Amino acid sequence: MVEVLRDVDSRTKWDNGQRETKSIRKFSDCFITFRNVAPMPIIQNRDFVEKMIIFQHNGAYYIYYSSIPDKFCPKRSGYTRGYTMYAVNRIKREGNKTIVRTSTHVPVSYTHLTLPTTPYV
Numbered sequence: 001m002v003e004v005l006r007d008v009d010s011r012t013k014w015d016n017g018q019r020e021t022k023s024i025r026k027f028s029d030c031f032i033t034f035r036n037v038a039p040m041p042i043i044q045n046r047d048f049v050e051k052m053i054i055f056q057h058n059g060a061y062y063i064y065y066s067s068i069p070d071k072f073c074p075k076r077s078g079y080t081r082g083y084t085m086y087a088v089n090r091i092k093r094e095g096n097k098t099i100v101r102t103s104t105h106v107p108v109s110y111t112h113l114t115l116p117t118t119p120y121v
Contacts, residue, residue: 002061002091006054008034019045024073030054035073038082046082049073060092 006029011021020037027033032052039045049072053064065087075081 002054002063005052005063005089006032008032008036008052011036024049033068033072035076037076037079044080045078047076047079048082048084050084060090063089063091065089 008021008023012018015021017038018036019039020035022035024033024035030053033050034052035047035049037045037047049068049070050065051068055062055064065084067083067085070081
């Protein structure tokens, strides 16, 4: 599952919530920057530019996402830039069949006044 998430250029093949996903820069297998375009019902479509950091701890993989500054990838015309303050996915195999995945999302609208700007690196 981690390998599938790491391959951001193929995300639209399995994620119906994404219209387009493209790597911006792959620093390593564990540090990738990418853009995704997501259709949003009722409100204007969103353009996200994020970094993904993957690490392993105590038999689980953790995938951390957060937005990178706009200067690294211009806003896409006709879309509203969406921002991810942070999201963390925990992926762990239990036995030989079950994969547990949990996510935590905090909308930037609730946190932008109290948390610092997300650094690029």
